[in-house]
Amino acid sequence: MKTILITLMLILTPFFTMDNSTGAKNKNYQCTKCKTVIQSDHTPSSYNCRAGGTHNWQDLGAVGNENYNCTKCGTVVQSEKTPVSYGCPEKGTHNWSHLGHIGNNTYQCKKCGITITGDRTPSSYNCMSGGTHQWNKLN
Numbered sequence: 280m281k282t283i284l285i286t287l288m289l290i291l292t293p294f295f296t297m298d299n300s301t302g303a304k305n306k307n308y309q310c311t312k313c314k315t316v317i318q319s320d321h322t323p324s325s326y327n328c329r330a331g332g333t334h335n336w337q338d339l340g341a342v343g344n345e346n347y348n349c350t351k352c353g354t355v356v357q358s359e360k361t362p363v364s365y366g367c368p369e370k371g372t373h374n375w376s377h378l379g380h381i382g383n384n385t386y387q388c389k390k391c392g393i394t395i396t397g398d399r400t401p402s403s404y405n406c407m408s409g410g411t412h413q414w415n416k417l418n
């Protein structure tokens with residue numbers, strides 16, 4: 280009986296492991312002190328924040344195929360839906376603007392300097408330098 284149980288566990292273990300790896304979704308984490316954004320499936324290490332002391336990571340939600348730009352702090356994230364608004368490094372909540380799908384072209388705004396990848400020219404609304412973005416296709 281014991282042997283059967285062990286054999287059964289050995290057969291099932293790879294399935295559980297596989298399930299875990301596909302189930303773990305990357306999230307965007309941003310440090311509210313130094314503004315760094317990284318994609319990870321767990322809270323990143325807090326050591327050595329560029330702004331001094333330890334990073335203060337804020338979970339911004341699941342990574343996805345849409346570009347969002349905060350018009351207050353300038354952060355750009357690739358998210359599946361509007362990112363979490365808590366913890367804008369510029370105080371209060373983020374002010375997310377949807378810039379379109381991610382793609383193979385790189386665009387930079389001549390005014391605010393953010394660079395994003397898109398399948399076509401990103402939305403021009405809400406440039407953080409005021410007015411509309413002025414997109415320049417880099418490749």
Ligand SMILES: [Zn+2]
Nearest residue numbers: 310313328334
């Ligand atoms: Zn930091």
Ligand SMILES: [Zn+2]
Nearest residue numbers: 349352367373
């Ligand atoms: Zn912000």
Ligand SMILES: [Zn+2]
Nearest residue numbers: 388391406412
């Ligand atoms: Zn801009």
